[in-house]
Amino acid sequence: MKITVLGGDGYCGWATALFLAKQGHSVSIVDNFARRQWDHELGVETLTPIRSLTERLRVWKALTGLTIEVFSGDVCEYDFLSSVLRQVGPDAVVHFAEQRAAPYSMIDRKHAVFTQVNNVVGTLNLLFAIREFVPDCHLVKLGTMGEYGTPNIDIEEGYLEIEHNGRRDILPFPKQPGSFYHLSKVHDSHNIMFACRIWGLRATDLNQGVVYGTLTDEVALDDALINRFDYDEVFGTVLNRFCVEAAARHPLTVYGKGGQTRGYIDIRDTVRCIELACLNPAEPGECRVYNQFTEQFSVLELAHLVQTAAARIGLEVSIEHLPDPRVEKEEHYYNAKHSKLVDLGLQPHLLSDSLLDSLLNIALRYKDRIDTAMFLPRINWRAARNDRHAPAMAAVVK
Amino acid sequence: MKITVLGGDGYCGWATALFLAKQGHSVSIVDNFARRQWDHELGVETLTPIRSLTERLRVWKALTGLTIEVFSGDVCEYDFLSSVLRQVGPDAVVHFAEQRAAPYSMIDRKHAVFTQVNNVVGTLNLLFAIREFVPDCHLVKLGTMGEYGTPNIDIEEGYLEIEHNGRRDILPFPKQPGSFYHLSKVHDSHNIMFACRIWGLRATDLNQGVVYGTLTDEVALDDALINRFDYDEVFGTVLNRFCVEAAARHPLTVYGKGGQTRGYIDIRDTVRCIELACLNPAEPGECRVYNQFTEQFSVLELAHLVQTAAARIGLEVSIEHLPDPRVEKEEHYYNAKHSKLVDLGLQPHLLSDSLLDSLLNIALRYKDRIDTAMFLPRINWRAARNDRHAPAMAAVVK
Numbered sequence: 064m065k066i067t068v069l070g071g072d073g074y075c076g077w078a079t080a081l082f083l084a085k086q087g088h089s090v091s092i093v094d095n096f097a098r099r100q101w102d103h104e105l106g107v108e109t110l111t112p113i114r115s116l117t118e119r120l121r122v123w124k125a126l127t128g129l130t131i132e133v134f135s136g137d138v139c140e141y142d143f144l145s146s147v148l149r150q151v152g153p154d155a156v157v158h159f160a161e162q163r164a165a166p167y168s169m170i171d172r173k174h175a176v177f178t179q180v181n182n183v184v185g186t187l188n189l190l191f192a193i194r195e196f197v198p199d200c201h202l203v204k205l206g207t208m209g210e211y212g213t214p215n216i217d218i219e220e221g222y223l224e225i226e227h228n229g230r231r232d233i234l235p236f237p238k239q240p241g242s243f244y245h246l247s248k249v250h251d252s253h254n255i256m257f258a259c260r261i262w263g264l265r266a267t268d269l270n271q272g273v274v275y276g277t278l279t280d281e282v283a284l285d286d287a288l289i290n291r292f293d294y295d296e297v298f299g300t301v302l303n304r305f306c307v308e309a310a311a312r313h314p315l316t317v318y319g320k321g322g323q324t325r326g327y328i329d330i331r332d333t334v335r336c337i338e339l340a341c342l343n344p345a346e347p348g349e350c351r352v353y354n355q356f357t358e359q360f361s362v363l364e365l366a367h368l369v370q371t372a373a374a375r376i377g378l379e380v381s382i383e384h385l386p387d388p389r390v391e392k393e394e395h396y397y398n399a400k401h402s403k404l405v406d407l408g409l410q411p412h413l414l415s416d417s418l419l420d421s422l423l424n425i426a427l428r429y430k431d432r433i434d435t436a437m438f439l440p441r442i443n444w445r446a447a448r449n450d451r452h453a454p455a456m457a458a459v460v461k
Numbered sequence: 462m463k464i465t466v467l468g469g470d471g472y473c474g475w476a477t478a479l480f481l482a483k484q485g486h487s488v489s490i491v492d493n494f495a496r497r498q499w500d501h502e503l504g505v506e507t508l509t510p511i512r513s514l515t516e517r518l519r520v521w522k523a524l525t526g527l528t529i530e531v532f533s534g535d536v537c538e539y540d541f542l543s544s545v546l547r548q549v550g551p552d553a554v555v556h557f558a559e560q561r562a563a564p565y566s567m568i569d570r571k572h573a574v575f576t577q578v579n580n581v582v583g584t585l586n587l588l589f590a591i592r593e594f595v596p597d598c599h600l601v602k603l604g605t606m607g608e609y610g611t612p613n614i615d616i617e618e619g620y621l622e623i624e625h626n627g628r629r630d631i632l633p634f635p636k637q638p639g640s641f642y643h644l645s646k647v648h649d650s651h652n653i654m655f656a657c658r659i660w661g662l663r664a665t666d667l668n669q670g671v672v673y674g675t676l677t678d679e680v681a682l683d684d685a686l687i688n689r690f691d692y693d694e695v696f697g698t699v700l701n702r703f704c705v706e707a708a709a710r711h712p713l714t715v716y717g718k719g720g721q722t723r724g725y726i727d728i729r730d731t732v733r734c735i736e737l738a739c740l741n742p743a744e745p746g747e748c749r750v751y752n753q754f755t756e757q758f759s760v761l762e763l764a765h766l767v768q769t770a771a772a773r774i775g776l777e778v779s780i781e782h783l784p785d786p787r788v789e790k791e792e793h794y795y796n797a798k799h800s801k802l803v804d805l806g807l808q809p810h811l812l813s814d815s816l817l818d819s820l821l822n823i824a825l826r827y828k829d830r831i832d833t834a835m836f837l838p839r840i841n842w843r844a845a846r847n848d849r850h851a852p853a854m855a856a857v858v859k
Binding site: 141172175176179180183184187188191194195214215216217219223225226227228230231232234235236237238239240241242243246249250253254256257260261262390396444445447448 | 539570573574577578581582585586589592593612613614615617621623624625626628629630632633634635636637638639640641644647648651652654655658659660788794842843845846
């Protein structure tokens with residue numbers, strides 16, 4: 064298939080682009096390198112020394128003989144985006160090209176507005192470009208499990224059959240997102256559902272859980288292909304951060320009680336889920352929603368897993384409960400369905416000791432690059448303006 | 462109370478500002494005159510010759526002795542908006558300052574993006590400005606009944622108690638909006654709900670039905686105070702349009718079968734609902750949702766009512782079914798609850814023969830200003846680009 068990956072220089076996008084290319088698809092990447100820019104803005108760096116996209120793709124080509132075409136530009140610029148789709152004529156567009164960090168969107172008003180405008184306009188542009196120029200193209204859009212929040216009922220995959228006052232309907236699952244970022248994905252989901260209905264577009268909205276891991280088979284081919292490994296309080300996902308904290312013999316930073324339960328997924332499964340969605344496209348007019356995760360964990364469970372795995376290799380670390388910088392339930396019911404991708408053939412990589420060992424070993428390998436100042440939260444959901452130059456919240460509160 | 466009306470130069474905003482001032486509240490208006498600019502863009506005009514805001518308020522002051530302060534600017538500019546709130550220190554902000562026409566948002570990509578960015582950013586700015594500078598101020602936000610779409614179950618006021626797999630929760634009512642405009646209001650609703658939750662703001666989200674009528678007691682004081690009366694295919698609401706069509710002896714333009722059923726409200730009730738919301742503020746952290754309409758009608762029922770009322774004064778008009786330019790169900794179940802504002806004291810003005818006579822008489826009074834080319838729909842939901850200089854859809858299809 065011809066597949067265009069928007070945001071193909073990012074964490075999930077890069078792994079996905081290489082995986083799809085390796086499976087024999089004709090892959091192109093669109094990226095404006097905003098993710099690298101945000102690292103500069105925040106003064107943070109991925110633990111792993113990632114190379115420029117040009118170098119990554121040069122090495123990839125040398126190793127595999129496969130060419131991945133790059134279009135450098137912003138999906139918020141319609142002329143650019145639509146010209147790419149006209150030129151490529153993809154069978155599927157995989158859309159990762161959004162600002163994806165909840166804390167980033169909660170820094171202050173400017174970051175909240177930026178996140179929502181950037182994400183909503185990019186997706187609107189994509190919907191219009193598909194409608195105008197490649198109407199049969201399948202949109203594979205990354206949403207987030209965070210769209211649902213933590214309701215006191217089971218979370219279904221996108222839709223819920225509701226009986227009310229003796230009548231029935233299947234309606235979009237009610238959303239209670241927990242940050243301006245998560246809200247932007249809810250806005251996207253509503254816009255996509257509408258575009259499918261009025262224009263007959265095909266879409267799959269993948270509500271992804273928290274992604275962990277860094278090595279996929281393709282990325283492992285060469286150091287030059289190494290993927291991001293974010294551990295900072297803004298872009299770092301929690302399991303990655305715990306592993307880096309353990310490598311630095313820093314207490315594992317659990318927010319609040321740690322009962323916050325979410326869906327998690329290994330990045331090796333992320334790339335497979337994307338291919339499964341592409342190979343089994345939605346029907347014209349259909350807006351499918353899949354919950355893209357494989358296991359549920361509470362934050363405290365993850366901390367214990369990392370603590371145990373670290374002890375096995377001689378790293379003794381404690382677990383520290385910090386005041387939760389987010390406004391969220393610290394203990395709650397959580398049971399989210401995730402069978403549709405398995406029905407399509409996904410064979411999950413569940414979180415294992417060997418994966419934890421591998422993550423810890425990567426963290427140890429790049430130990431010299433760890434900046435422990437990046438562990439502690441500085442972005443407080445309750446404040447309207449957060450100054451990241453101020454002392455970290457935990458330091459203030461303790 | 463000190464009440465600031467954002468969008469106080471528009472149709473609902475103007476009537477509301479005068480009504481609130483007459484009730485003894487200290488009223489200020491914020492407006493950037495975007496609504497007047499859109500008339501210029503589209504080449505349309507309100508049937509009634511409205512005056513400039515300056516002249517309106519000069520006459521209002523001369524007649525009543527009441528001063529309404531004006532802040533001229535755009536709520537999308539945060540420095541402007543926040544300086545107004547700091548200066549005024551309102552008890553309540555009534556937020557009408559959004560692009561409110563579904564067809565306008567469906568013209569093309571630029572209008573869709575404009576509508577969503579304008580509405581979402583304006584409301585985000587307002588939430589942050591309240592949080593930063595007037596945290597106890599009550600936000601009274603205009604939403605729309607169109608946020609709900611037409612589900613096959615009863616529509617509740619904002620929230621729905623759901624039982625699923627043996628567990629229960631009260632969740633936001635699922636939304637299925639029918640245009641990029643209606644979507645923008647859904648986005649706003651989610652953002653507001655979140656801001657109340659994390660910051661303890663007070664908000665009332667008023668999901669208003671289709672508004673009709675033009676005369677309120679205050680507006681009727683003098684010709685210089687006359688309100689808008691929009692009848693064009695973009696900004697005209699359906700009952701107003703039918704009355705103007707009748708005055709022009711033009712067939713009443715029903716889209717499709719006309720079974721589309723919606724909630725309707727007299728503008729005299731709109732202004733009362735707003736005051737009731739202000740006088741009974743939400744609690745800190747509460748995001749209340751009221752359905753602000755008084756009666757349900759199908760489009761065809763309204764056409765028959767206008768046809769009958771017109772016949773009484775000697776105007777014989779036919780009803781013409783045009784292909785529906787919108788993507789919507791032309792026949793469907795519809796039962797929306799609307800008791801909460803009545804519980805607060807609203808005494809509805811139901812649609813009566815005398816109100817229809819009054820609307821028809823206004824239409825006849827300004828008959829010379831009617832442009833019949835404005836009746837026929839030119840904006841097709843199914844197209845990604847609509848050229849309003851092209852012949853009207855009905856003319857093409859017939």
